[in-house]
Every structure is written in structure tokens, then in C-alpha cells.
Amino acid sequence: MPDKSGPLSISEQLAGDYHSVFQNKDLIEPETIVDEDRIVGRDEQLNLIINTLKPALHDEHPEDMLLRGPSGTGKTLCAGTVANKTMEIGAERGIEIEYIEVNGKHKKSEHEAVHQIAHSLEMSLDLEQTAKRGISTSSKYDRIFEIIDEHLDLAIVVLDELDLLVGETRSKDEVPAFSDILYNLTRSKRIGNMDSSISLIVTTNSPRSLMDGLNSRTASTFNPSEISFDDYDAYELTEILEYRRDAFRKGVLGDGVIELVAAASAQGEGDARFAIDLLREAGNIVNRLEDDMVLERHVEQARDEVEKNYVADIVEKVSHQKQVSLLATALVAIHGNPVLEREPILRSNCVPSSVGYTLYRWVQEQSNSEVRSKHSYLRWMRELSTYEVIKNKRRGRGNEQGMFSEYAFPHLNPESIVQIIVEDDPLLSEIIGDKETIRTIARSNLTEFAS
Ligand SMILES: Nc1ncnc2c1ncn2[C@@H]1O[C@H](COP(=O)(O)OP(=O)(O)OP(=O)(O)O)[C@@H](O)[C@H]1O
Structure with missing residues (x-):
């Protein structure tokens, strides 16, 4: 066997010293119920x-x-x-x-x-x-x-x-x-x-x-x-995180890290779980890299991952009707180009509600499932926006032609959303295989909407 001197063996690496930025990680684990003196403003x-x-x-x-x-x-x-x-x-x-x-x-x-x-x-x-x-x-x-x-x-x-x-x-x-x-x-x-x-x-x-x-x-x-219970602003989130600073060893949290985590979380839903998850994940990254301090760049690195997991977790759990509404809307975002790019009233990756609803109807008809009203579709999409799965914006059509809702995908791209929804559903998986029809419905309805 060739001599393998040089790098340490797996066993030697595992048995070596371990430096962690955490001193009491439990404090920022998802299931921990902290003592009352760490509860802020409730x-x-x-x-x-x-x-x-x-x-x-x-x-x-x-x-x-x-x-x-x-x-x-x-x-x-x-x-x-x-x-x-x-x-x-x-x-x-x-x-x-x-x-x-x-x-x-x-x-x-x-x-x-x-x-x-x-x-x-x-x-x-x-x-x-x-x-x-x-x-x-x-x-x-x-x-x-x-x-x-x-x-x-x-x-x-x-x-x-x-x-x-x-x-x-x-x-x-x-x-x-x-x-x-x-x-x-x-x-x-x-x-x-x-x-x-x-x-x-x-x-x-x-x-x-x-x-x-x-x-x-x-x-x-x-x-x-x-x-x-209302959502938190950046100040309240900063305070919540400050009360858990001792999850980390003294001095390892860089200047501005807590404030950055709080600001990023307040921009979303003012969600303390997101803030705590983000801080913990930034610490995990530092440990994996064997660095000494948690810095703003580690928070930025952690943010993408935490946002994705967060949205994926919700998408998997909502009702079937909400999943199909979301699926149809994501399919329009995926297959609606080049119309979404071309028409001045439309924006790439933003789906007008009427076109999303048309594709929702088609998907439900293909699976012989109940087609609910546009009103229900709009309500479900609004609810999904409260979970930050999508962004729900109201826009004017110009020339006093009224307003419309459009949906964007701020955290998880439409392709990943489709993948999560069809993963355990062979019927939906088969339906979305008919790309030609989906493309035709999405593009013709977007063109009609824009005209
Ligand atoms: N006011 C607060 N002070 C300190 N920590 C908080 C506060 N609010 C929330 N947290 C922390 O944020 C995380 C999420 O809180 P919790 O699970 O109670 O939220 P929730 O409103 O029940 O959320 P969901 O609706 O998603 O179940 C927990 O780690 C919790 O300890």
C-alpha cells in the first residue's frame, strides 16, 4: 500500500480538538422554551x-x-x-x-x-x-x-x-x-x-x-x-437576540451581527424564529469553517439557506388546494416567458392572479378534483403571502383600468416550489409533464391579459 503520510487520517481529524463558537447552544435551538426572564415584550x-x-x-x-x-x-x-x-x-x-x-x-x-x-x-x-x-x-x-x-x-x-x-x-x-x-x-x-x-x-x-x-x-x-400576537420590528428582534447572546462564547459575535440578523428578519415577517435560526446557522457556518468569530458575511451566507428551508417547510404542509394554487402560479412563472419579459405591463417572475387562476383550474380539471372559486384562490394566495412563500403585490393597470394582484417568489424559486409540491404526488407529477399545454395556456393567457 502506498505510504499516505501528510494529511491527517479521518480518525485523527475526528479525535482532534474542537473549537465551537457556542457555549450554550440549547438557548437558540428551535424547541427550547426559555425562562420567562428571556421573554421580551409579551x-x-x-x-x-x-x-x-x-x-x-x-x-x-x-x-x-x-x-x-x-x-x-x-x-x-x-x-x-x-x-x-x-x-x-x-x-x-x-x-x-x-x-x-x-x-x-x-x-x-x-x-x-x-x-x-x-x-x-x-x-x-x-x-x-x-x-x-x-x-x-x-x-x-x-x-x-x-x-x-x-x-x-x-x-x-x-x-x-x-x-x-x-x-x-x-x-x-x-x-x-x-x-x-x-x-x-x-x-x-x-x-x-x-x-x-x-x-x-x-x-x-x-x-x-x-x-x-x-x-x-x-x-x-x-x-x-x-x-x-403581532409581528416584531427590528428593535424588538434585536432585544430578543441580545437576551440569547450567551448562547455564544464571550466576544465571538462580531459588531453589528445581532443588528444585521434582526434587520434581515424584520424585513420578512418580523419572525423571531427566523432570527434565531439565522443566528444559529451563522454560528454553524463559522464552526464548519473553523473560524473564530461570527461576522456579517457569515450571516449573509446563512440567510439563503435559512430562507429556503423556511419556505420549503411551509409549502410541504399547506392544504392540497393551496398547494395546487401555488403550483399553478409557479408554473406560469416558469413557462410564461418570453411573454412575461416582453409585455410592458408584466414583469418576469411575477404572475397576475387571473392567469395563475386559469392554470389552477386546468390542473384541477386534469386531476378530476374540485375547482374552487377565484375568490378562494385569491384568499389562499394571500395566506401564502403571510407565510412569505410568495409576495403579493397590488398594481394598477394604468389608464384607470383598475388594479390587479400579482405574485412573485422572493425566497424559493418557482422551479423548487414545483419540485416540492409534486414530489410525493404522482398524479400532479404526471400533469405537469404536459409542458406543451401548460406553456400554451400560460403564454396565451398572459398575452390576453396584457392586451
Ligand atoms: N417575545 C419573545 N421573547 C423571546 N423569544 C421569543 C419571543 N417570541 C418568540 N421567541 C422565540 O422565537 C421562536 C419562535 O417562537 P414561537 O415558537 O413561540 O412562535 P409561534 O408564534 O408559536 O410560531 P408559529 O406560529 O410558527 O408556531 C422561539 O425560539 C421562541 O423562543
């Missing part, structure tokens, strides 16, 4: 949550809550912090309280979500685990109520981003999974057959999708008190 919301959960410590059933506001504005953090404290004080007073959290974004169906609730309760209370499969959804609910009744006075169940848990619904006649979950979890309140209770804390970025998606029987039983 006193009003915290007070409302405290006042709603407090009755649990005085033998009363707390009301359900709906925490609404854009992504990363502290809904889960505030709910989790107050719920944890309620548990602690309950334990001191001999009141058995458990707090569990399920994220709608990570669950595909009602069954999965309900299994997760039962599983989390079993884990926290050290009970025997029931199997995930082979047990009906209704038996899972029975198991949840049995556990709560036997072991607890109160279960605080946080249902995060619940509007994203729609299940497999493809038509407007099918009830989204979240409606059934809310109906079934409020069962004990309706029947009044349990001494113990469940307090639901639902968080959503899109309260309208959630409340509109409830069928009448759920709407009549789920009457939460609503608490609103």
Missing part, C-alpha cells in the same frame, strides 16, 4: 394566558384559548411558559396537571395527532404505551380521556399551527382534520362526565382558515378566548 399576552389558566389552580375548568398571529411571534413560547408554571404550582398544591404540545404542521392526519397526544401523556405519566397502529382513532380518544380521568386534574393541550392539520381533504365538502380533533377533544365538556378537564390552547397564523374550516357542530362547542 406582558399583555402572558397576562391574558395567566388569567385564563389560573382558574385551574382554584378548582375551576379553564376556558380554551386561540392564540393568533404570524409565525414566530411567541405564541408557543408564551403558552408553554405559562403552562409549565401552572404545572409547577399545581404540583406544590397537590393538583395534577400535565402539559403537552402537538404541532399540526408535523402531523398528517387526525389519527397521528391523537396518537401523539395519548403517547405524550403516557410518556409523561410513565404509563404503558399503546400501539400506534391497529387501534382506531376513537379508541385513542377513549384512551386520552381514561388517562386524564384516572391520573390528572387537568391536561393542558397545546395544538400548535392547527390550521395546517387538514388531513387528506381535497374538496370543500370534506371537513379538515382539525375540526374533528377540536370536536372530539371538547367531548368531555359537552357530556360533562369527567371531574378532570382538558384545556385547549390552539395556535394559528391563519385564524380565518381555522375558524372557517370548523363545521357547525365544532363551531358550537369550541368557543375560545382569543389572544393576538
Whole structure:
């Protein structure tokens, strides 16, 4: 074997010294619920949550809550912090309280979500685990109520981003999974057959999708008190990050880094999660490069990656109808050139809503799926813009011909969006294979729009 002196072997490199810019990385990990002294500017919301959960410590059933506001504005953090404290004080007073959290974004169906609730309760209370499969959804609910009744006075169940848990619904006649979950979890309140209770804390970025998606029987039983969370400006984000500076070793954050991260995040949705992810990713890059300090260039480098992951994460989780609306719009952006470039009223990569809607209709017809109204398409696209997946702009056509909405793709290019949506959907994948027809529809409708 030739002599391989010189560079270190893999083992030698792995066993070598490790220098990290982090000293307490947990502080900026996505799932960490930080102590209350690190929560910035949410006193009003915290007070409302405290006042709603407090009755649990005085033998009363707390009301359900709906925490609404854009992504990363502290809904889960505030709910989790107050719920944890309620548990602690309950334990001191001999009141058995458990707090569990399920994220709608990570669950595909009602069954999965309900299994997760039962599983989390079993884990926290050290009970025997029931199997995930082979047990009906209704038996899972029975198991949840049995556990709560036997072991607890109160279960605080946080249902995060619940509007994203729609299940497999493809038509407007099918009830989204979240409606059934809310109906079934409020069962004990309706029947009044349990001494113990469940307090639901639902968080959503899109309260309208959630409340509109409830069928009448759920709407009549789920009457939460609503608490609103606004997005953050650059000053608030700077303060939030300053309170986590000690995630890094002293002196490794370069001048202006925190301010740059805050400004970049405030430009989007004023999202603290994005800001924290960006700061962490910049630190990861420095570690990978074996550099010593986090500088502005590392933040710029991290930004692209964080933005892409962020958008991809949302695109994968929204309802099928929203995905098709987005897919059709992205297809117009991809196949609409050279018309988009040529016509003065149009701009490359910007898709007028009427043309996006026409292609949406075509895609739905090809898959024999329900075609919803233009009004619904416009609403879904508006919602997607609140997640920063697309940019929704209103523009005048000139000569007093009125306004129109157009959609641009600020973070993730239309090609990547199409790829994410069709990846696990063979039918959509086949439909978008008919490039010739898509090109014809996109170009002829853009030309007509511009004329
Ligand atoms: N006011 C705040 N002070 C300190 N940290 C915050 C604050 N608001 C949000 N954060 C942090 O930002 C991240 C996102 O917050 P959180 O998960 O609570 O947002 P959210 O509103 O529930 O978002 P989503 O709707 O996407 O679930 C978390 O790491 C959280 O600790």
C-alpha cells in the first residue's frame, strides 16, 4: 500500500480538538422554551394566558384559548411558559396537571395527532404505551380521556399551527382534520362526565382558515378566548437576540451581527424564529469553517439557506388546494416567458392572479378534483403571502383600468416550489409533464391579459 503520510487520517481529524463558537447552544435551538426572564415584550399576552389558566389552580375548568398571529411571534413560547408554571404550582398544591404540545404542521392526519397526544401523556405519566397502529382513532380518544380521568386534574393541550392539520381533504365538502380533533377533544365538556378537564390552547397564523374550516357542530362547542400576537420590528428582534447572546462564547459575535440578523428578519415577517435560526446557522457556518468569530458575511451566507428551508417547510404542509394554487402560479412563472419579459405591463417572475387562476383550474380539471372559486384562490394566495412563500403585490393597470394582484417568489424559486409540491404526488407529477399545454395556456393567457 502506498505510504499516505501528510494529511491527517479521518480518525485523527475526528479525535482532534474542537473549537465551537457556542457555549450554550440549547438557548437558540428551535424547541427550547426559555425562562420567562428571556421573554421580551409579551406582558399583555402572558397576562391574558395567566388569567385564563389560573382558574385551574382554584378548582375551576379553564376556558380554551386561540392564540393568533404570524409565525414566530411567541405564541408557543408564551403558552408553554405559562403552562409549565401552572404545572409547577399545581404540583406544590397537590393538583395534577400535565402539559403537552402537538404541532399540526408535523402531523398528517387526525389519527397521528391523537396518537401523539395519548403517547405524550403516557410518556409523561410513565404509563404503558399503546400501539400506534391497529387501534382506531376513537379508541385513542377513549384512551386520552381514561388517562386524564384516572391520573390528572387537568391536561393542558397545546395544538400548535392547527390550521395546517387538514388531513387528506381535497374538496370543500370534506371537513379538515382539525375540526374533528377540536370536536372530539371538547367531548368531555359537552357530556360533562369527567371531574378532570382538558384545556385547549390552539395556535394559528391563519385564524380565518381555522375558524372557517370548523363545521357547525365544532363551531358550537369550541368557543375560545382569543389572544393576538403581532409581528416584531427590528428593535424588538434585536432585544430578543441580545437576551440569547450567551448562547455564544464571550466576544465571538462580531459588531453589528445581532443588528444585521434582526434587520434581515424584520424585513420578512418580523419572525423571531427566523432570527434565531439565522443566528444559529451563522454560528454553524463559522464552526464548519473553523473560524473564530461570527461576522456579517457569515450571516449573509446563512440567510439563503435559512430562507429556503423556511419556505420549503411551509409549502410541504399547506392544504392540497393551496398547494395546487401555488403550483399553478409557479408554473406560469416558469413557462410564461418570453411573454412575461416582453409585455410592458408584466414583469418576469411575477404572475397576475387571473392567469395563475386559469392554470389552477386546468390542473384541477386534469386531476378530476374540485375547482374552487377565484375568490378562494385569491384568499389562499394571500395566506401564502403571510407565510412569505410568495409576495403579493397590488398594481394598477394604468389608464384607470383598475388594479390587479400579482405574485412573485422572493425566497424559493418557482422551479423548487414545483419540485416540492409534486414530489410525493404522482398524479400532479404526471400533469405537469404536459409542458406543451401548460406553456400554451400560460403564454396565451398572459398575452390576453396584457392586451
Ligand atoms: N417575545 C419573545 N421573547 C423571546 N423569544 C421569543 C419571543 N417570541 C418568540 N421567541 C422565540 O422565537 C421562536 C419562535 O417562537 P414561537 O415558537 O413561540 O412562535 P409561534 O408564534 O408559536 O410560531 P408559529 O406560529 O410558527 O408556531 C422561539 O425560539 C421562541 O423562543
